Amino acid sequence: MTERQEDWNDPDRVGRWVAKDARRPAVQTARDLAVATVAVDSSPAFVVELAAGSGTFLATFLRAFPEARGLWSDSSPEMARHARKTLAPFAGRVDYVLSDLRRPGLAGGAAPDVLICARATHGLDAAELTAFYRRAAASLRPGGWLINLDHMAGSEEWGRRYDALTPRFYEGVGEGQTAGKAKDRGGHRLETHLELLAAAGLTDVDTPWRLLSTVLVMARRPA
Numbered sequence: 001m002t003e004r005q006e007d008w009n010d011p012d013r014v015g016r017w018v019a020k021d022a023r024r025p026a027v028q029t030a031r032d033l034a035v036a037t038v039a040v041d042s043s044p045a046f047v048v049e050l051a052a053g054s055g056t057f058l059a060t061f062l063r064a065f066p067e068a069r070g071l072w073s074d075s076s077p078e079m080a081r082h083a084r085k086t087l088a089p090f091a092g093r094v095d096y097v098l099s100d101l102r103r104p105g106l107a108g109g110a111a112p113d114v115l116i117c118a119r120a121t122h123g124l125d126a127a128e129l130t131a132f133y134r135r136a137a138a139s140l141r142p143g144g145w146l147i148n149l150d151h152m153a154g155s156e157e158w159g160r161r162y163d164a165l166t167p168r169f170y171e172g173v174g175e176g177q178t179a180g181k182a183k184d185r186g187g188h189r190l191e192t193h194l195e196l197l198a199a200a201g202l203t204d205v206d207t208p209w210r211l212l213s214t215v216l217v218m219a220r221r222p223a
């Protein structure tokens, strides 16, 4: 990952990130929209979140689908500590697995109805991203959803505009305030994600939400 993985084990950094992320209403809108989209014509029984951080996306699903079970997974034990707090209301319905996005066995063996990954694949290189989509698609139950919310690369001009707009519209800080360092979008464009999803055999692909360079991609395995 571009952000070094060990950084996600630094308690101070992780604590600051989790607190800051809770003040980003736009990200919660994307999560709510993904859940509502799935709910239009399905009711998942098993939801997996990879590179799940503090588990907020998974919590949004478990709240909306009270019968569903969840699997939280991330490589960071420090994030696991935060996730256990976020997911405490769903005790008995969630399992926790420390695992690396780049390794096989993504969903711990069982076939998920929904597989989520948010704001993590931009750190994978091209071969890792291809392998991620192939494994994720193959792990899904027929009719299952793959959901990836991530920052995506674009032209230099648009990167500059997005950097200027990120504090106000993504971070939710007041106009004129800065967001700190520029957002790391990695090197994968939206077109690449869409091509890789199709190559992995997923159909029914679309982007129901986008804000600046952060895109919600949803795709379904044929039933």
Ligand SMILES: C[S@@+](CC[C@H](N)C(=O)[O-])C[C@H]1O[C@@H](n2cnc3c(N)ncnc32)[C@H](O)[C@@H]1O
Residues within 6 Å of the ligand: 001, 005, 008, 021, 050, 051, 052, 053, 054, 055, 056, 057, 073, 074, 075, 076, 079, 099, 100, 101, 102, 117, 118, 119, 120, 123
């Ligand atoms: C920006 S945070 C996003 C957390 C969560 N997905 C969200 O959107 O709220 C990135 C997360 O990816 C995890 N991560 C980074 N590289 C990983 C890898 N190779 N395998 C598993 N998790 C990884 C980090 O530990 C961190 O929790």
